[in-house]
Amino acid sequence: MIExxxxxxxxxxxxxxxxxxxxxxxxMIDVAIALKQDRKNGIPHPVLQGKVLAMIFTKSSTRxxxxxxxxxxxxxxxxxxxxxRDIQLGRGEPIADTARVLSRMVDGIMIRTFSHQEVLDLxxxxxxxxxxxxxxxxxxxxxxADMVTIKEHKGQVEGMKLTYIGDSNNVANSLILGGTKxxxxxxxxxxxxxxxxxxxxDMAWKNAAVxxxxxxxxEDPVAAAKNADVLYTDVWASMGQEEESEIRKNVFxxxxxxxxxxxxxxxxxxxxxxxxxxxxxxxxxxxxEGPQSVVFDEAxxxxxxxxxxxxxxx
Numbered sequence: 473m474i475e476x477x478x479x480x481x482x483x484x485x486x487x488x489x490x491x492x493x494x495x496x497x498x499x500m501i502d503v504a505i506a507l508k509q510d511r512k513n514g515i516p517h518p519v520l521q522g523k524v525l526a527m528i529f530t531k532s533s534t535r536x537x538x539x540x541x542x543x544x545x546x547x548x549x550x551x552x553x554x555x556x557r558d559i560q561l562g563r564g565e566p567i568a569d570t571a572r573v574l575s576r577m578v579d580g581i582m583i584r585t586f587s588h589q590e591v592l593d594l595x596x597x598x599x600x601x602x603x604x605x606x607x608x609x610x611x612x613x614x615x616x617a618d619m620v621t622i623k624e625h626k627g628q629v630e631g632m633k634l635t636y637i638g639d640s641n642n643v644a645n646s647l648i649l650g651g652t653k654x655x656x657x658x659x660x661x662x663x664x665x666x667x668x669x670x671x672x673x674d675m676a677w678k679n680a681a682v683x684x685x686x687x688x689x690x691e692d693p694v695a696a697a698k699n700a701d702v703l704y705t706d707v708w709a710s711m712g713q714e715e716e717s718e719i720r721k722n723v724f725x726x727x728x729x730x731x732x733x734x735x736x737x738x739x740x741x742x743x744x745x746x747x748x749x750x751x752x753x754x755x756x757x758x759x760x761e762g763p764q765s766v767v768f769d770e771a772x773x774x775x776x777x778x779x780x781x782x783x784x785x786x
Contacts, residue, residue, distance in 0.1 A: 473517055474506035481784035485595045487604040489612045489650035490675055494683055497619070497653055501629070504620045504773065504780035511546065511776070518548025519783050524578040525549060527605075528570075528594075530556040530585040535747060536605045536613070539774040540582050540782075547779055549786075552578065571597035580786040601785040608642055608710075614746050615646040617777035619654065621770045622702060625742050630655035630683075635700040635737070637661045637693045638727050638754050639720070640668040643706045643746050648672055648687055652679035658687045661696035663723055693727050697736040704744045705729050705754045721753065729755045734764065742766045 477499055489497060510517050525544045529537065541551040559570065571594045574581055580601045583591055588609035595602040605613055619629050626632055634651055636644050640662045648668060651658040658676070660668055667689050668676075676687040690696050697703060708724040709717045729743060743755075743765045751757040760767055 473510055473515070473519075474503055476503060476519065476783060478784060482786075483601060484785050485602045485604075486612065486781050486785055487591055487595060487602065488610055489615060489646060489653055490679070492653070494653050494655065497616070497650065498629075500616055500777070500780050500784065501620050501623055503783060504616070504776040505624065507779050507783070508620075508773070508776040516548075517546070517783075520544065520579075520786055521548035523547075523549035523580070523786055525551045525580045525582060525782065525786070526554055526574050526578045527551055528554045528559070528581065528583040528585070529605075530583075530590075531606060533584055533605075535771055535774045536584050536778075539778045540603075540605065543775050543779040544782060546775075547783055549579070549782075567593045568597035570594070571602075572599075575599040580782065603781060603785070606642065610646050610649075611642040611746070612646045612650065613778055613781065614643060614774070615650040616781065617773040618647070618704075618744060618746070618770060619650060620773045620777050621744065621766055622742070624769065624773075625766055626701060630685075631657070632701045633657040633659065633699060633738075634702040634704060635659045635661060635696045636704045636706075637696065637729055637733065638705045638724060639666050639708055639710070640689075641706060641710050644668060645672045647704065648676045649679065652676040652683060652685045652687055655683035655685040657685055659696045659700070660687070660689045661691065661693040661727065662689065663691060663727065666723065693733055694736050697733045700737040700741055702742055702744060703729050703733065703737050706746055707748070707750050708754055724754070728753065729759050731756070731758065734759055734762075740764075744770050747771055 544551040582603040584605035588607035708720045
């Protein structure tokens with residue numbers, strides 16, 4: 473088992489990758505890979521024996537719930553699933569009160585919700601680590617798993633060109649922040665009106681000045697994909713945007729990872745998608761099932777990345 477640098481992480485919140493240094497993110501990646509290897513070799517790693525993680529879900533989930541619940545169990549602890557219907561938060565209790573009560577009973581809180589402000593408010597009032605399992609603004613746990621996947625397949629994260637094609641949503645925001653922290657070259661291909669907000673780009677440019685990475689926003693997906701080491705996409709309409717689905721299908725129709733886009737990328741490029749995928753929309757069935765797709769490795773790595781986060785901060 474890799475040595476955990478808990479002195480750098482214990483008690484810290486995991487809300488945005490921008491709160492961590494490149495060295496700290498690199499350590500999280502290495503811990504995730506080591507935990508994965510231990511698991512495959514049948515070596516137990518009960519580093520959170522007796523610890524309890526409260527998991528608040530106001531947004532439904534497959535990968536996030538399974539990864540955190542299985543992950544805390546594999547680390548020797550236990551997870552407690554709390555939906556909006558299960559706790560008083562869904563009936564108007566202030567989130568600050570929920571945070572203070574949970575802080576006296578459990579060892580960490582993971583929240584997956586709509587409002588990013590809820591995550592911030594929870595963390596402000598909690599005296600235990602709060603992990604952002606997803607908000608409408610950021611999805612940092614996904615991006616840590618993505619960087620684990622990139623390192624596994626490419627041998628490194630720094631210097632890689634990653635082209636994201638589609639809506640500049642929470643996943644894109646976290647890719648921009650995490651990628652520029654780690655010295656990646658991030659290209660976002662999105663139509664006008666669906667491009668990253670200035671707040672994210674300002675932070676990314678500051679990161680890139682330190683890491684020697686870069687971020688660029690363009691409209692042409694094929695040009696964006698040129699020589700990319702990683703192609704990445706997500707659904708055109710996220711949870712909560714269902715009423716915009718038909719409009720978005722028309723706007724994003726040219727923003728699909730297909731054979732043309734794949735051919736523009738580096739010949740050894742890998743294809744990523746955070747799932748769930750709408751095959752035939754943001755990505756073709758042929759590409760997602762093709763030899764360059766690492767989508768299911770990426771999904772598996774959610775488990776190990778989440779374990780790394782918990783093992784370090786709890």
